[in-house]
Amino acid sequence: MSRNDHMQHTAPGERIWDPTNECMPRQELEMLQLFRLKQTVRRVWENVPCYQAKFRELGLVPEDIRTLADLARLPFTTKEDLRLNYPYGMFAVPLREVVRIHSSSGTTGKPTVVGYSRQDLDNWSELAARFMTAAGVTEDDIVHIAFGYGLFTGAFGLHYGAERIGASVIPMSSGNTDKQLMIMQDYRSSALVCTPSYALTMAERMDKLGIDRSQLSLRVGLFGAEPWSEEMRREIENRLGVIATDNYGLSEVMGPGVAGECQQRCGMHIFEDHFLPEIIDPDSGEVLPPGSVGELVLTSLTKEAFPVIRYRTRDITSLDYAPCACGRTLARMRKTMGRSDDMLIIKGVNVFPTQIEEVLFQVEGCEPHYQLVIDRVGNVDTLEVQVEVRESIFFDEMKKQRAFVEMLEKRLLSTLGVGAKVKLVEPTTITRHEGKAKRVLDKRRL
Amino acid sequence: MKVEQISIFIENKSGRLAEVTRVLGEAGVNIRALSLADTSDFGILRLIVNKTDEAKAVLKSKGFTVNKTDVVAVEVPDRPLGLNSILEILDQGKVNVEYMYAFVERCGENAVIIFRFDNTDEAIQVLTQGGITILKGERIYNM
Ligand SMILES: [Zn+2]
Numbered sequence: 001m002s003r004n005d006h007m008q009h010t011a012p013g014e015r016i017w018d019p020t021n022e023c024m025p026r027q028e029l030e031m032l033q034l035f036r037l038k039q040t041v042r043r044v045w046e047n048v049p050c051y052q053a054k055f056r057e058l059g060l061v062p063e064d065i066r067t068l069a070d071l072a073r074l075p076f077t078t079k080e081d082l083r084l085n086y087p088y089g090m091f092a093v094p095l096r097e098v099v100r101i102h103s104s105s106g107t108t109g110k111p112t113v114v115g116y117s118r119q120d121l122d123n124w125s126e127l128a129a130r131f132m133t134a135a136g137v138t139e140d141d142i143v144h145i146a147f148g149y150g151l152f153t154g155a156f157g158l159h160y161g162a163e164r165i166g167a168s169v170i171p172m173s174s175g176n177t178d179k180q181l182m183i184m185q186d187y188r189s190s191a192l193v194c195t196p197s198y199a200l201t202m203a204e205r206m207d208k209l210g211i212d213r214s215q216l217s218l219r220v221g222l223f224g225a226e227p228w229s230e231e232m233r234r235e236i237e238n239r240l241g242v243i244a245t246d247n248y249g250l251s252e253v254m255g256p257g258v259a260g261e262c263q264q265r266c267g268m269h270i271f272e273d274h275f276l277p278e279i280i281d282p283d284s285g286e287v288l289p290p291g292s293v294g295e296l297v298l299t300s301l302t303k304e305a306f307p308v309i310r311y312r313t314r315d316i317t318s319l320d321y322a323p324c325a326c327g328r329t330l331a332r333m334r335k336t337m338g339r340s341d342d343m344l345i346i347k348g349v350n351v352f353p354t355q356i357e358e359v360l361f362q363v364e365g366c367e368p369h370y371q372l373v374i375d376r377v378g379n380v381d382t383l384e385v386q387v388e389v390r391e392s393i394f395f396d397e398m399k400k401q402r403a404f405v406e407m408l409e410k411r412l413l414s415t416l417g418v419g420a421k422v423k424l425v426e427p428t429t430i431t432r433h434e435g436k437a438k439r440v441l442d443k444r445r446l
Numbered sequence: 447m448k449v450e451q452i453s454i455f456i457e458n459k460s461g462r463l464a465e466v467t468r469v470l471g472e473a474g475v476n477i478r479a480l481s482l483a484d485t486s487d488f489g490i491l492r493l494i495v496n497k498t499d500e501a502k503a504v505l506k507s508k509g510f511t512v513n514k515t516d517v518v519a520v521e522v523p524d525r526p527l528g529l530n531s532i533l534e535i536l537d538q539g540k541v542n543v544e545y546m547y548a549f550v551e552r553c554g555e556n557a558v559i560i561f562r563f564d565n566t567d568e569a570i571q572v573l574t575q576g577g578i579t580i581l582k583g584e585r586i587y588n589m
Contacts, residue, residue: 389455389488389511396453396515396562397544398483398490424488426457428509 014263014326017133017165018126021273022328026321029329033276034068036301041065041074044307047092050085051075051309071276071299072287076310082112082252091115093305103151104251111151114251115305121160123302124257127271128161131260134269134326135245136220137191139166144189146198147225148174153255154225158193161257167191174198177205188217196228196236196244197367203239213241222247224256227336229358246335253298253311259333264325267332274302277331278310279319282340293318293350295340296333314340316352344440346374346381349418353439356385356420359411364393371430375443383420385412388427447570448516449560449583450498454491455511458484466491466505473504478589479560481547492547494519494560496587518561518570519581522548529559532578539572541565552589 016022024032042062044051054075055061064070082090091098098115116124137143143162147155149171162169170187172180174194180202183189192199199221206213221242228246236244248268249256258275259268270277275298279288282295296313300306315336324332338352345351353372360368369388374381387393387408395401405422412420430438456462463482470477470493479494495501498514505512522528536543544562551558558581563569573580 391511391513394453394455394511394513396451396490396492396513398485399544401488401490402485424455424457426455426462426509427511429457 011263011326013136015133015136015138016327017130019327022130022269022271022330024273024329026329029272030068032273033301036273037068037071037276037299038062038065040299040301040303040307041309043092043304044309048090048307050081050090068276071278071310074299074309076285076297076312077308078312079112079252079314083110086110087113088115090308091305092307093117098305102153102156102251102255104153112252114153117304120254120303120305123274124157124254125160125164127254127257127274128157129164130161130271131247131257131269132158132161132165132167132191132222134260134262134328135222135247136243136263137162137165137167137222141165141167141191141219142170142187142189142217143167143191143193144170144172144180144184144187146172146174146180146192146194153249153251155193157249157254157256158222162191177202178209181205181209181211184216184218185211190217190219192218192221192240192242194221194223195225196223196232197226199223199236199240199244200232200367203236206239213239216241218242221245224248227338227354229354229361230335231358231361248315248333248336250313250315253300253308253313254303258298262324262326262328266324267320267334269324269326269328269330270319270333272330275299276301277319277333279317280312282314282316282343290321291318293337296336316340316343342440344372344374344442346383346416347418349416351383351416351418355415356412359408359415360385360387363408363411364390366392369427369430371439371441373441373443381444383418384423385420386423386425386430388430389424390427447518447580447582448566449494449519449581449586451492451494451515451517451560451562452498452502452505453513453515454493454505456489456491458486458488463489463491465508466493466510469504469508469510470495470501473500475501475504478586479547479549479558481545481560483545494586498587515562516566518563518566518573519583519586520559520561520573520578521551521581522557522559528557532559532573532576535576535578536569536572539569539576541569541572558586 045062097117099118100116103111103113145155149155221244224247233244245261247260249258259270261268278297279292279294280297288294296315296317298311300308316338317334317336320332338354371386373384408422476496477493481492483490502512542564546561548557548559
């Protein structure tokens, strides 16, 4: 099939890579999902001892899965399961059929290992082409990939997607910002792929070197691999002169290509013909009704080498099944609000450090240094937000300094729905571990 | 006509003020005037020193947050209502005083008042027209 009969235009400015699968009526999609779910369940039952044990424990056999609602009967898979089966225990095909191995960065202990069959790599390229097309990448683009190539899945996923689209790929990898900027100018890179924080690092370097955004040919940015706020999006767009788009994926499930934003920018379309999403209560594990905020759980539907059943992503989001103006029928997931591991419950309210970071970012105009201290006084939870004072938020007048603290407290209250005391502290007060600040100090558990 | 002042953010815990004076002392910087405004959590220390830029740099290198602002220094004759006449002039000129602090000259009998205005240039004009002598920065730095 040539690219031209593959592509279709719907809403103005909207290009859809695979209209057959991205615009499928929901009923047909559900039939396809059920068929693929049954296949996947059978595959793990026959090939993965960890799932055999889990199914037996629940008294389940593959034949018990008759409708999509039966999904809720299946066991969860956690990062811990992957760790216990390190390195190849979760593979559903013999290594001879595995053509690629990647691994995810484990924050503690051993990383987790994932494998891809030839068909898996083909699907991955196809799905990356879908979200990159949705972001606006075409065969005319020069795609500058500044994710690190290596065990990390990010660079390869977008590399394949861009090649599949027919764009010209610059496999730049990460680091050496000055060289990145030189190549971006000289090779006329039009699409930038990197983490949102690295995009801002580049913008800062451009300011220092006196490079104006008009000297770049950048048009679109595809940012991911870390959570980022709408404020960061606006800042990147202003400073680099790009349309900044968000996409989602995790190496345990495949890598980038699980979901991506369309031109409507009202959530990321999940490629539901390949991944079956659910939203659960992270504490009880109960499935929540559509539209609820909770933890995203994904079941792979087409993966051969490394299928996962109800994988707990730990990412907090919500799903919207309403039709999108772009023409895609696929559900949209909201920008992730944080990790369920990071979720704090203060006075019964769910609070994410990222929400606080967003408020501070708005006020300071740059990446804030802060720490949250949670305590319990009597029976009441207290939240203190310690903010390192830098020159931009430091005044020599006490009146202004106090007004600043009050304004911050007011904004935090309206964003979080729970009161926080702001305490200004001297720079470098907040301890950093290997460059990363410890964001949360929960004294309630001591 | 303006005097440069540095302000330093300090947490309200013991030893921080002493740390500032120690750092400056080791760098050979002399403090001419000092004022501290504080709450239960933090304080804003304002200093006039003999070497402003050096003081700012050395404090920043020690991790302090430091800003530089312009203030106005006025000599007040040591007689009753000396300060009052100045405040009246400012009031009539509708000039806002953000804060002020005073110190006594080492040799003389006169007090020096440091004013921080929201509009420094306008304040200088009002004071000058009112016949008040404004001290030059050098005079304060080298006192
Ligand atoms: Zn859409």
